[in-house]
Amino acid sequence: MTARISLVVPVYNTRPEFLRECLDSVLDQTCGDWELCIVDDASTNPETLRVLDRYARKDSRIHVKRRTINGGIGAATNDGVSMASAPFIGFLDHDDILDRRCVRKVLIELDKDDETDVLYTDERLLQPDGTFVPAKKPDWSPERLRSQNYICHFAVYRASLLREIGGLTEDLEGSQDYDLVLRATERARRVAHIPEILYTWRTHVGSFSNSQGTRDVAFESGRRAVENQCARLGIDAMVEHGDVLGIYRVRRQLTSRPRVSIVIPTKGTESFVDGRRTVLVVNCIRSILEKSTYTDLEFVVVADDDTPESVLDELRAIDHEALTILGYDRDFNFSDKCNRGVLASSGEVVMLLNDDIEVIDSEWCETMLTLALQERVGAVGCLLFVEGLRVQHAGHVYRAGFPTHEGMGFPIGHEGPTRNILTQREVTGVTGAALMVRRDAFMEVGGLSNVFPNNFNDVDFCLKLRHAGYTNMYTPYARMYHFESITRGKSVDVTEHNEILGRWWQELHSDAYSRSAHRFSAEPTSLVSPLKGS
Amino acid sequence: MHRQDAASCATSLRYNHCVASKKAAPAKKQTRSAASKKSTTAPVEEMQLEILGYRDLVIGQKVTIANLEWRLEECQRKLRVVTRHRDEMKRSATWRIGRLVVTLLWPVRKIRSILRPAKPSPSN
Numbered sequence: 081m082t083a084r085i086s087l088v089v090p091v092y093n094t095r096p097e098f099l100r101e102c103l104d105s106v107l108d109q110t111c112g113d114w115e116l117c118i119v120d121d122a123s124t125n126p127e128t129l130r131v132l133d134r135y136a137r138k139d140s141r142i143h144v145k146r147r148t149i150n151g152g153i154g155a156a157t158n159d160g161v162s163m164a165s166a167p168f169i170g171f172l173d174h175d176d177i178l179d180r181r182c183v184r185k186v187l188i189e190l191d192k193d194d195e196t197d198v199l200y201t202d203e204r205l206l207q208p209d210g211t212f213v214p215a216k217k218p219d220w221s222p223e224r225l226r227s228q229n230y231i232c233h234f235a236v237y238r239a240s241l242l243r244e245i246g247g248l249t250e251d252l253e254g255s256q257d258y259d260l261v262l263r264a265t266e267r268a269r270r271v272a273h274i275p276e277i278l279y280t281w282r283t284h285v286g287s288f289s290n291s292q293g294t295r296d297v298a299f300e301s302g303r304r305a306v307e308n309q310c311a312r313l314g315i316d317a318m319v320e321h322g323d324v325l326g327i328y329r330v331r332r333q334l335t336s337r338p339r340v341s342i343v344i345p346t347k348g349t350e351s352f353v354d355g356r357r358t359v360l361v362v363n364c365i366r367s368i369l370e371k372s373t374y375t376d377l378e379f380v381v382v383a384d385d386d387t388p389e390s391v392l393d394e395l396r397a398i399d400h401e402a403l404t405i406l407g408y409d410r411d412f413n414f415s416d417k418c419n420r421g422v423l424a425s426s427g428e429v430v431m432l433l434n435d436d437i438e439v440i441d442s443e444w445c446e447t448m449l450t451l452a453l454q455e456r457v458g459a460v461g462c463l464l465f466v467e468g469l470r471v472q473h474a475g476h477v478y479r480a481g482f483p484t485h486e487g488m489g490f491p492i493g494h495e496g497p498t499r500n501i502l503t504q505r506e507v508t509g510v511t512g513a514a515l516m517v518r519r520d521a522f523m524e525v526g527g528l529s530n531v532f533p534n535n536f537n538d539v540d541f542c543l544k545l546r547h548a549g550y551t552n553m554y555t556p557y558a559r560m561y562h563f564e565s566i567t568r569g570k571s572v573d574v575t576e577h578n579e580i581l582g583r584w585w586q587e588l589h590s591d592a593y594s595r596s597a598h599r600f601s602a603e604p605t606s607l608v609s610p611l612k613g614s
Numbered sequence: 615m616h617r618q619d620a621a622s623c624a625t626s627l628r629y630n631h632c633v634a635s636k637k638a639a640p641a642k643k644q645t646r647s648a649a650s651k652k653s654t655t656a657p658v659e660e661m662q663l664e665i666l667g668y669r670d671l672v673i674g675q676k677v678t679i680a681n682l683e684w685r686l687e688e689c690q691r692k693l694r695v696v697t698r699h700r701d702e703m704k705r706s707a708t709w710r711i712g713r714l715v716v717t718l719l720w721p722v723r724k725i726r727s728i729l730r731p732a733k734p735s736p737s738n
Binding site for chain 2: 416419420423523524525526527529530531543544547548582583584585586
């Protein structure tokens with residue numbers, strides 16, 4: 081039988097019980113179209129060598145190569161790649177475990193599309209205490225991959241692509257696999273994802289990634305890997321470490337500075353903010369003018385007819401040359417108000433903003449613009465906090481037909497599930513409370529739908545953008561306060577919910593970018609584990 | 615629904631919408647744009663709003679039909695699974711033995727029901 085997938089396993093002084101479990105998991109596969117390419121990186125443990133000999137005799141599909149000189153993980157893996165004869169190559173760590181359905185499921189997925197060059201599956205972490213932590217991953221997310229190595233295991237590459245890009249680089253200590261996945265995916269015609277846990281990643285005391293010093297080196301290598309990718313792709317950006325290690329911030333340079341029209345629907349609500357009675361819309365505009373470093377801003381305030389005259393006077397008193405107040409004399413319809421505001425504005429980029437927002441970061445506009453101005457990027461959302469120092473919004477999540485906010489209720493500074501709060505990434509949708517979008521994209525999809533006067537207009541708008549081929553983005557580097565529910569109640573209209581389900585049933589039941597029960601580890605890679613010490 | 619049908623349905627909806635919007639153009643209401651002393655832009659044209667609404671309608675109808683198709687396919691898939699399970703169950707030895715037992719017991723139950731004396735009515 082000809083192998084259709086080669087599993088490459090670099091080995092160095094692996095504990096025999098772990099190695100046996102790893103190799104047994106391959107022998108136990110329900111599909112037999114595989115070959116196992118084991119490269120022993122000059123192990124000194126005789127037990128490890130005995131286990132390898134025994135398994136090599138056991139099955140003709142197991143090939144073992146012995147290196148005479150210890151070359152480290154990169155060299156050992158590259159030797160494995162050169163041994164492989166199958167059209168696809170999967171990487172398996174010497175102490176990890178494959179699910180017995182793994183090879184079969186991978187081959188079925190590869191058969192679906194001839195253009196699939198890279199494929200990854202979900203995984204789970206086996207903790208030293210024997211418990212499992214699932215890591216459910218989003219579908220292919222290139223922006224997220226630059227922020228976080230979310231792919232890890234089990235990754236399968238087309239062999240020809242792997243050879244074309246030269247396999248693993250042997251520098252970038254500790255992040256070779258991150259660098260490999262970055263280089264491979266930028267040349268891949270299609271990247272596929274199997275949303276099923278087919279790999280068990282063992283974390284144990286002897287693991288390389290548990291050592292603090294080497295972890296720091298690995299994270300720095302990861303940053304350099306992302307920097308290298310930006311250079312290759314011509315992204316004019318600086319790459320920095322994010323708020324926590326293992327997260328990288330790609331700080332793009334703003335190539336143009338278009339006018340940004342900020343559309344704020346309001347009815348002139350007054351409320352207590354920080355213990356002071358405040359007109360929310362005035363507070364919102366003043367916070368932008370005081371804090372923002374971006375200057376080419378235009379404000380369009382869409383005010384209900386019953387807006388108090390004193391509020392309008394306060395708005396008129398704001399010293400800004402481009403501030404328009406547009407009257408609105410119809411029944412409340414958030415979508416219609418936003419649409420009218422956008423049509424009355426002139427900027428190339430539009431920012432929909434609730435009147436109960438207060439910006440925190442001075443560079444919020446530049447941060448969001450760098451994403452919004454990218455090709456085929458639709459809506460861009462930001463990190464919102466509610467009063468009481470809790471997260472209110474870090475992108476939308478659509479689960480079981482109900483749209484909710486990612487990270488809602490987490491304290492400020494918390495990384496959230498899968499570090500979603502702190503990671504710049506692709507999302508299915510973002511809130512309309514603070515949403516930036518290019519005018520042409522807004523017009524192309526018909527703006528916000530008047531069918532949704534109160535709720536779900538942002539969900540519908542973002543899904544329309546996705547339907548039109550745009551990608552929506554979330555950035556944690558533009559932060560704002562959102563004094564939500566000061567201005568209106570939290571009730572959800574059943575008819576609106578039925579309407580949104582009618583339009584987007586499938587999308588609201590399977591969010592491509594946020595799956596339940598997922599948690600990514602902060603660990604750099606497992607490919608670097610004990611072998612790195614070699 | 616076939617994709618082509620869905621497309622033609624969307625087209626007809628577009629046509630109907632155009633007719634409806636021509637027949638009953640929404641009455642223009644006076645907006646209070648004069649409220650601003652700094653108004654720098656022209657008032658919003660109802661025509662532009664109609665264009666937005668038209669695009670939204672087209673996308674809305676298209677995705678609704680696509681979702682209905684998807685839901686129909688999901689239901690058909692689930693039905694196929696249930697039918698397959700039922701067929702598999704009917705082929706199983708347990709099912710066949712059960713059916714045989716029920717068939718064999720039927721005459722016994724029938725005879726017993728004939729032989730059983732009729733219950734007196736409560737009024738008696």
